[in-house]
Amino acid sequence: MSKGLRLTEKWMQRALWLVALVFAGFLIGLGGKIVENIWDVEAPLTLEQFVDPAQGPVVRAAAEQADRNKSEAERQLQQADQKHQVAQANTQAAQETFQNWIATRRSTARPDQDPEVIARTRDLDTLKAAERQALGAVEVQQQALLDATQARQKAAVQLEKLEQPAR
Numbered sequence: 001m002s003k004g005l006r007l008t009e010k011w012m013q014r015a016l017w018l019v020a021l022v023f024a025g026f027l028i029g030l031g032g033k034i035v036e037n038i039w040d041v042e043a044p045l046t047l048e049q050f051v052d053p054a055q056g057p058v059v060r061a062a063a064e065q066a067d068r069n070k071s072e073a074e075r076q077l078q079q080a081d082q083k084h085q086v087a088q089a090n091t092q093a094a095q096e097t098f099q100n101w102i103a104t105r106r107s108t109a110r111p112d113q114d115p116e117v118i119a120r121t122r123d124l125d126t127l128k129a130a131e132r133q134a135l136g137a138v139e140v141q142q143q144a145l146l147d148a149t150q151a152r153q154k155a156a157v158q159l160e161k162l163e164q165p166a167r
Contacts (some may be wrong), residue, residue: 050166058164063155070148077141084134091127098124 048056098120 004023066152087131087134
């Protein structure tokens with residue numbers, strides 16, 4: 001009879017160990033869920049919470065405005081550059097046409113075409129002036145882009161100086 005009690009006692013111990021392991025697994029899972037969701041209890045801290053509330057929005061607004069100005073300057077530069085390329089192409093085409101016409105004029109040596117040479121030369125000068133004007137517009141836009149880029153860099157430096165102590 002004592003052997004039968006021992007067998008029951010062994011199985012009870014094994015059952016208790018099994019219950020202990022299941023309970024430990026449950027507690028580990030519950031602890032993991034609690035730790036996983038702990039960030040939902042409180043809002044995470046952000047850098048903006050530690051930045052000076054008086055200067056922060058002003059500096060950020062200046063940086064955003066500088067970004068917008070830079071984007072606009074880049075767009076305007078692309079437009080001016082495209083117009084300059086068109087003017088260059090027009091001038092080059094007119095120059096080639098003029099050179100071909102002059103070569104024909106020399107081969108025929110007709111003095112009655114001299115007024116037409118002068119008119120074509122004026123037209124070519126007009127196209128060159130338009131090309132120079134387009135190049136001037138490109139240079140103006142390049143300067144505006146440079147100014148906007150430098151303003152953005154200055155705003156970024158100010159924002160960095162403001163955020164450095166907050167970090």
